[in-house]
Amino acid sequence: MDMKQAGSSLDSLISSFNTRIAELQELVIARNMYPASSVTDLKAVDAALKAMELQVQAIKDRLREETLAIPKAKKLIEASLRQQKKLQSMSVHVPERTTFSNSEINNRSILPEASNQLPSFGPLKPEEPVATHKEKKGRSPPPLWYITAAELDSLSSYMRGRLTLDKVNAAINDMAAYADSNFQLITAPKKKLAENLWEKALFPRELLHDKELRDIAMTESIKGKHFFLETDIKGPSLKLDNTGKAILTVLRHLGRISETRIGHHRVIILSKPQT
Known part of the structure; x- marks a missing residue:
């Protein structure tokens, strides 16, 4: 049914309603001996009829809008079909793999940077023995056993003084750095380091020879522990x-460090707090 047919049908419907109302009005007037009293009823019927006419008009407007939108929808569907055909023809000529996954992109970007940051201590020798599980376990970085606010508050006021939690924990960071520096000197053979790098590494302790530091690390009370010197x-x-x-x-x-004396050196050992 097109727009003209729908409009003519609605017009005929309204016309039939009007005819029916007119007949009802005539019947009411004919039956009522006092026509003046039937005016209120007729007004109510007339108001209902006008409301129906407005509803019918709204339906007609809606039908007109939908009819006008149909050609636009058809054009949109046709354009979508053409685009789909273009994409299908393009996919036939695209290689199977032209992109990399996110993990591959990250690996490709990280590996060159990591290779540039590695120190150039000479070419690696393939015949070097691989570290065993025990060696890897012994080469863990120095622990950072920070203190808590409750531990600091538990101290007496004369011992705590003006110390703050941040100052004490910052000192723990320094001690871990000292211990790590000693560990690097002990575990790295001198022949594998460039001569100038070895001299720079020993610069903070001109009076302490590397052999003396190794001897301290091999004593029974120090062996296998992280330590630094006063x-x-x-x-x-x-x-x-x-x-x-x-x-x-x-x-x-608080049990974070212990001290011992080896020769003329005061050795400070990092200790695990007792729980």
Whole structure:
């Protein structure tokens, strides 16, 4: 049914309603001996009829809008079909794999950067023995056993003094760095380092020969533990001043460090806190 047919059908429907209302009006007037009293009823019927006419008009407007939208929808469908055919023809000529996954892209971008950052200590020798599981386990970085606010508050006021949690934990970071530096010197053979790098590594301890440091590491009380010497304490957070000595006293009391003397050196060992 096209628009004209729908409109003519609605017009005929409205015309039949009008005819029916007119007949009802005539019947009411004929039956009522007092026509003046039937005016209210007729007004109500007339209002209902007008409301129906408005609804019918709204339906006609909606049908007109839908009819006008049909050609636009057809054009959109045709354009979509043409685009689909183009994409299908393009997919036939595209190679099977032209893109990389996210993990491959990350690996390709990370590997060159990592290779540029590696120190150039000479070519690697394939005949070097691979480290065993025990060696890898022993080469773990120095632990960072920070103290908590509750531990600091548990100390007496004269021992705590003006120390803060941040100062003490910053000193723990320094101690771990000292221990790691000693560990690197002990485990790295001198012949595998360039001569200038070895001299720079030994610069902070001119008076301590590498053999002497190795001997300290091999003693029974030190072997297998992370340690540093009192002469290593040079900041930035931990220094051999009154504050630094107070921090060492607090950490010794809380079980984070222990001390021993080997020869003329005061050795400070990183200890695991007792739970």
